[in-house]
Amino acid sequence: MMERKKLLGEERRTKLLHILQTSAQPVTGTELSQMANVSRQVIVGDITLLKARNEPIIATSQGYIFLATESTKKPERTIACQHDPSRAQEELYLLVDIGITVKDVKIEHPVYGDLTASIMVSSRKEVQQFLSRVSATNASFLSELTSGIHLHTLSASSEELLDEAETALREAGILVD
Structure with missing residues (x-):
């Protein structure tokens, strides 16, 4: 049985950002942690870092959402x-x-x-x-x-x-x- 690769640091944050940008629905921290093979707490930290870089991510009661750009608003x-x-x-x-x-x-x-x-x-x-x-x-x-x-x-x-x-x-x- 092959173990899934744990995504590390910047590679993981790049993947998380891509997932959120392309998702039509909110994505929960649990779903993101499963996709990246890390804990939910690591995802919370990653989202905080992405927000600090001014990525338009918001946390909702349904999960994380990447806000649309002005051209698609x-x-x-x-x-x-x-x-x-x-x-x-x-x-x-x-x-x-x-x-x-x-x-x-x-x-x-x-x-x-x-x-x-x-x-x-x-x-x-x-x-x-x-x-x-x-x-x-x-x-x-x-x-x-x-x-x-x-x-x-x-x-x-x-x-x-x-x-x-x-x-x-x-x-x-x-x-x-």
């Missing part, structure tokens, strides 16, 4: 919402069903200032996985710190879809105008 819009935690699923489903990617959630905390967390959900399945992780860890939504007020960065293939999303959120009583 989709239209984006930041919107303000307000609702209690019981409506989080409704809000996210409403958006992804239109074809929106919810990139993040932001709040303005009175002590800590602006706080942003990556969400990166584009489908009901990803929304369900995100909400399951929130529930399993007993985590609070950031919006619970601000009476339900929060911002989302939305991305879509067209401005028309972003307009449609705003209309749907307004009709649901979630959008803050």
Whole structure:
């Protein structure tokens, strides 16, 4: 039986970067560690080094993502919402069903200032996985710190879809105008 070769240092980081650049989906640290035949902790260190080199990699609840370049970037819009935690699923489903990617959630905390967390959900399945992780860890939504007020960065293939999303959120009583 042949043992898989462990990738070392710069060779491994080059391969990780290529995997992330060519993946259409988030790639977990566990998946990357298996591909490189190293521990997940080594991958975390490698990602930190790549970020320090200004590689546009973000960590999401689904895994690591290499952000698109400006030439391939989709239209984006930041919107303000307000609702209690019981409506989080409704809000996210409403958006992804239109074809929106919810990139993040932001709040303005009175002590800590602006706080942003990556969400990166584009489908009901990803929304369900995100909400399951929130529930399993007993985590609070950031919006619970601000009476339900929060911002989302939305991305879509067209401005028309972003307009449609705003209309749907307004009709649901979630959008803050």
